[in-house]
Amino acid sequence: MPGQAERGSGPLIVWFRDDLRLADHPALAAAAAAGRPVICLYLLDEASPGLRLLGGAARWWLAGSLRALAEALRGRGGELTLRRGAAADAVAALATETKASALFMNRRDDPAGAAIDRAVTARLGADGTEVKSFAANLLHDPNALRTGSGRPFQVFTPFWRQLRGGSPPRAPLPAPSRIAGASGVATDALADWHLEPTRPDWAADMRATWVRGEPGAQRDLEVFLAHGLKGYAAQRDRPDLPHTSRLSPRLRFGELSPYQVWHACMHAADAGRAARTDVEKLLSELGWREFCYHLLHQQPALATVNFNRRFDAFPWRQDGAARAAWQQGRTGYPLVDAGMRQLWATGWMHNRVRMVAASFLIKHLLIDWRAGEQWFWDTLVDADVASNPANWQWVAGCGADAAPYFRIFNPVLQSEKFDPGGDYVRRFVPELGRLDASSVHAPERAPPLALSAAGVTLGASYPAPIVAHEEGRRRALAALATIKSAER
């Protein structure tokens, strides 16, 4: 057919998804090396079945990351084409319209995304358009690892031993120096997608916290390697110190690939800038990300279905007032409230504090983990389809390799232990800003004079605990006992 020959020399489409970077982008590198015009596509897909719609904070992040990507592409001769619609239709339409000869993309590793990509591949293949996909966003095919008996892993440590003990991840690819743009391709205007808030503009603190996009990601990684990685293993639990990587939104949107992070950390260790234990700890965090995708393949409905079905009978409470207090950071537990307000203000929460805040919702308030998961999905800039539900289920005790039922965080002890000076709490709960370290973790136990001197009035300027720790703990253990006995 004449169309065939025409198509064989047509432009290439590179379809960007959660890989909003130029460096270590195998699909882009392959297309740029082919010496043909390249159409760089980002598709806002709110129509394909099975895809989870982005939460508010993630939409905000996406807008900035796309702006940065468009600018970086322009700097190298390329152009970002924005389209909207269900993937199968929109990508096929673009291919037809531009007489594209091939579609290149980095593989999506979530089951829903992968299913859509299979449909797109079939549709384009029937049209004679070649489709190539590349591994880029996970270190390992999340569906490939198996235990000695051939089953998927349910325990992290053996999973990680197998992954860590295998051949090391490939080296990251450089960004292509030049991308030959294709001219005259119609594009949406980013502003028309209304990804960012206007009235009210709730993103001011987020803009002050993050520089979205690949250049900002690379800067953050450099800063972490220079200042945060040394001491990471011991200090990562401290929300008052700068020893967390804060790379989660970078990995979520693919501004960095795990290959880049892996090798950057290994180089830091080789150069003596970090201890092996620190680097191994960070690598294992990349391992948890992989493990979460491994779990998502075992249970594609991970965000809604208990991984351990015994929890289907768990007696959750309906308590809208308590849920709202948790969301707004008004539980009366300073560490929980600081975390929830950090989340609302900046779109991110320190890892240790996430565990404490999640445990509080689930165990002290007995509110269904799915309500917490949904709130985090909407408010976290790093909300990830695998990590978010897997970790919520882990805290709830219904996930893989889950926390034992009796592990109920004491939010006051956690605060004293991991924020010993109270600096983190005071930063995000300013009404407690004048309480010293002996009072700030549990104002309800502080001497009345200390409270009045600091201008704190319990129940007015700051709430009393909405549930006493001892009572919440007792109630949680009783609720967990009901599903233990129900199974027998």
Add this chain to the structure above:
DNA sequence: TTTTGAGTTGTTCGA
């Protein structure tokens, strides 16, 4: 083949 021990992130209690 069976057994054994360890397994991201803790708290409380009693000696």
Add this chain to the structure above:
DNA sequence: GTCGAACAACTCAAA
């Protein structure tokens, strides 16, 4: 004040 035990049930790998 410190320390060890107890608090399930199950998965996985090694002995």
